[in-house]
Amino acid sequence: MVTLTSEPFEPGAVLTTFCAGRNETGxxxxxxxxxxxxxxxxxxxxxxxxxxxxxxxxxxxxxAPWARFALQDYVLIHRTGRLAPGEAIVFVAPPAGHRRAAFEACDFLMDYLKSRAPFWKKEHSPGGGRWIEPTAQDRTDAQRWD
Amino acid sequence: MLLFGRLADQAGWRDRVVEASSLTALRDALAAVDPSLAEALSGPGVQVAVDKAIVRGETFLAASAEVAFLPPMSGGW
Incomplete structure (x- = not known):
């Protein structure tokens, strides 16, 4: 499930709730x-x-990762709006039967979110604001999965 | 119509009602009042969504169509 929120969230609490009662997830x-x-x-x-x-x-x-990594459901939270340093921007937790699929799905989802997800990002610095676009490294990371 | 990211900064507004029956007519109407914005909307990497679906090329617009101009997406995080 994808949630966008303009409010700060606590990743640990989300993970605790998400893991509760998962007797067969692994x-x-x-x-x-x-x-x-x-x-x-x-x-x-x-x-x-x-x-x-x-x-x-x-x-x-x-x-896409569901067929690829044989995942179960998932939680994905992404902040919008203005964030202060140290605040959580994104939290993703893919559950799977075994660790390898869960790690890889996490990596896969983050590469997509980092480089291709439809957001527009502005860095506010002492000198003013600057719109940011994906770096060449971000694109290369995402292409690993193509 | 909606503008996002640097396009909204350039225009000085984020949403506006414009009367136009096609995407070309919309671009022409904008060019008449703000040529540099119209040019930016046709710039490299700018995508257009009509009613939240990406379209390419010319398309006709229904009376209440929502047209969004999307500059290159930065990705999140």
Missing amino acids: AVASFTGLARAEHGAALALGLEAYPGFTAAAIAAFAE
Whole structure:
């Protein structure tokens, strides 16, 4: 399930709730992305989504790992709006029968989210704001799965 | 119509009602009031969504169609 939220969330609490009662899952990998301060260069991060479009695009993409990694359900939370350094931006937790599939699905989903998900990201620094586009490394990481 | 990311910053607005029966007519209407914005909307990597579905090329617009101009997506996180 994909959730976009403009409110801060606590990844540990989400994981605890998600793992509760999973007697047959075996493995839940999780990844939490945090906003970086860049040693004072980043005052805040602005993340813009297109309501009704962004979540649907992510959910459509997240169908792919299911066949590939034989996953069960999943939780994926992504922040929008203005984030302070240290706040959680993204949390993803794919559950699987065994650890390898869970790790790989986590890596796969994060490469997509990092480089291709429909967000627009603005870094607010002491000198002003700057829109950010994916780096060549982000694109290369995502192409590993093509 | 909706603008996102740097396109909204450039325009100084994020949503506006524009009367146009096609995407070309919409672009022409914008070019008449803000030529540099119209040029940016045709720039490299800018995608167009009509009613939240990506379209390519010309398309006719229904009366209440929602047209969004999407600059290159940054990815999240």
